[in-house]
Amino acid sequence: MAKPGSLARAAAAKAMTAVTKEQVMLRDVFADLSLPPAELARAQRLATNALRFAPRSDQLLGPHLRMKPEDEVMSLLRLAIYEINSGAPAHAAIDGAVDLASKSKKGLINAVLRNVQRTATDWDSLGAPKMPKWLKKPLTKAWGKAAVEAMEAVHATEPPLDLTLKDATQADHWAKELGATILPNGSLRLVKTGQVSNFPGFEDGAWWVQDAGATVAAKLLDAQPGEMILDLCAAPGGKTMQLTAAGSDVTALDISGPRLKRLEQNLQRTGHKANLVTTDALHWEPEAQFDAILLDAPCSATGTLRRHPDLAFAKDGNELTALLPLQAALIDRALTYLKPNGRLIYCTCSLFPDEGEAQIEAALERHALKSTLPNAPWIDPKWRTDLGLRLRPDHWAEIGGIDGFFIARLENRA
Numbered sequence: 001m002a003k004p005g006s007l008a009r010a011a012a013a014k015a016m017t018a019v020t021k022e023q024v025m026l027r028d029v030f031a032d033l034s035l036p037p038a039e040l041a042r043a044q045r046l047a048t049n050a051l052r053f054a055p056r057s058d059q060l061l062g063p064h065l066r067m068k069p070e071d072e073v074m075s076l077l078r079l080a081i082y083e084i085n086s087g088a089p090a091h092a093a094i095d096g097a098v099d100l101a102s103k104s105k106k107g108l109i110n111a112v113l114r115n116v117q118r119t120a121t122d123w124d125s126l127g128a129p130k131m132p133k134w135l136k137k138p139l140t141k142a143w144g145k146a147a148v149e150a151m152e153a154v155h156a157t158e159p160p161l162d163l164t165l166k167d168a169t170q171a172d173h174w175a176k177e178l179g180a181t182i183l184p185n186g187s188l189r190l191v192k193t194g195q196v197s198n199f200p201g202f203e204d205g206a207w208w209v210q211d212a213g214a215t216v217a218a219k220l221l222d223a224q225p226g227e228m229i230l231d232l233c234a235a236p237g238g239k240t241m242q243l244t245a246a247g248s249d250v251t252a253l254d255i256s257g258p259r260l261k262r263l264e265q266n267l268q269r270t271g272h273k274a275n276l277v278t279t280d281a282l283h284w285e286p287e288a289q290f291d292a293i294l295l296d297a298p299c300s301a302t303g304t305l306r307r308h309p310d311l312a313f314a315k316d317g318n319e320l321t322a323l324l325p326l327q328a329a330l331i332d333r334a335l336t337y338l339k340p341n342g343r344l345i346y347c348t349c350s351l352f353p354d355e356g357e358a359q360i361e362a363a364l365e366r367h368a369l370k371s372t373l374p375n376a377p378w379i380d381p382k383w384r385t386d387l388g389l390r391l392r393p394d395h396w397a398e399i400g401g402i403d404g405f406f407i408a409r410l411e412n413r414a
Contacts, residue, residue: 007036007039007043008046009096011033011040012047013100014029014075015033016050017071019314020075021071023313025310025314026310041194048308048309051312053082054309056085056123060126061078061116064111064115069105072102076097077109077112079093080096093113094110098110129152129155131151132313135317139351139352142352150394151394154397159307160399161190161193162183163208163209164187166241166245166270170206179191183212183396185215188207189399196209208266208270209238210238212403215242216389216407218294219376220373221292221343223250225247226249227249227291228248228251228289229243229250229291229292230251230286230293231243231251231294232293232296233253233295234253234254235254235259236262236266237262238266239294240274241272250275253276253284254277257278260276282333289337289338292338292343292345293344294347295344295346296347297327297346297347297348299355300320302349302351302352303349303393303405320355327348327359332367340412341412341413343409344369344412345410346359346363346408346410353406356390357406364410368413371388372411380395387408389405
């Protein structure tokens with residue numbers, strides 16, 4: 001008979017190794033695993049937080065390792081140390097790691113973990129885990145040392161869960177029902193964790209999971225009932241559902257069929273409708289132009305590190321070589337789909353100015369565009385720049401932070 005927690009622990013360790021060894025994101029690993037919902041949720045939570053605190057674990061492991069072992073062993077060591085320091089019985093975490101190890105590594109893992117346990121180092125005294133050098137160096141240049149340290153402090157906390165309501169007028173009801181706080185942008189923020197599908201309102205499609213930062217782009221578009229709206233690079237669909245909730249006629253386009261399938265499922269659960277198109281946006285020819293377009297461009301996703309600490313291990317910044325020209329090409333292509341005087345929202349969940357401010361500066365030089373931003377009361381003054389809104393994880397730090405985004409609102413003057 002399997003020991004309690006062994007199934008989730010094994011899945012978490014396997015997923016962590018896929019991230020560090022094969023540079024695969026956790027969401028893609030878990031998408032291919034077949035586990036009972038409760039075990040899957042626990043495995044995801046274990047893997048995510050063990051990677052979040054891997055730099056702390058490595059500080060404890062360093063004095064007891066002559067050299068860094070293979071990824072499979074490091075995953076088990078990091079996972080056990082995280083479990084011990086998050087309240088799990090030490091014997092259960094150590095025995096669990098030993099049980100999952102190959103025969104030749106059981107002794108090493110047992111000895112190292114017991115040596116770490118004997119040192120009795122205060123976990124919290126190790127400080128916030130640092131960003132990897134490939135990310136920290138350019139962000140320090142862009143935003144300064146103090147801002148980066150503030151971001152790291154936010155990254156070291158498990159983020160709260162944000163929900164977007166199908167009907168914003170029901171905010172007070174659902175806040176009470178879910179024990180949530182209403183954020184300035186209208187999102188609900190929950191501090192409790194658990195299986196999301198068991199929360200009140202999930203089955204009825206009353207809300208969907210979406211970080212508060214991710215809602216800003218669609219809110220800035222200000223979609224109106226009856227308008228023809230294009231959501232480019234739309235999956236998994238949070239912004240699409242925001243736009244359909246406004247009563248607009250939405251076309252959601254994405255190059256990935258499986259990701260659009262997820263969007264379709266989300267639409268069905270919430271009772272929303274949109275025209276789904278699976279194709280390459282750079283080669284698509286629509287039947288008519290659109291009143292407004294939301295382009296959530298492919299990017300490094302560095303602004304989501306607080307929710308996806310695996311990103312620090314799965315990426316190294318080299319993807320920008322291909323992403324930057326793609327983003328520029330998508331802006332140019334999107335403008336051919338836009339009516340004269342139409343609105344274009346460009347956004348990326350990136351902390352790199354090259355993927356945000358620099359792209360808009362270049363687009364304004366290439367095209368007859370006007371940068372426009374409304375003075376909505378929910379917009380935090382800290383976000384405002386000359387070219388758009390710049391959200392950073394350390395904004396709203398006192399209430400759990402927010403994903404990093406750059407968002408620009410442009411009008412087509414051609």
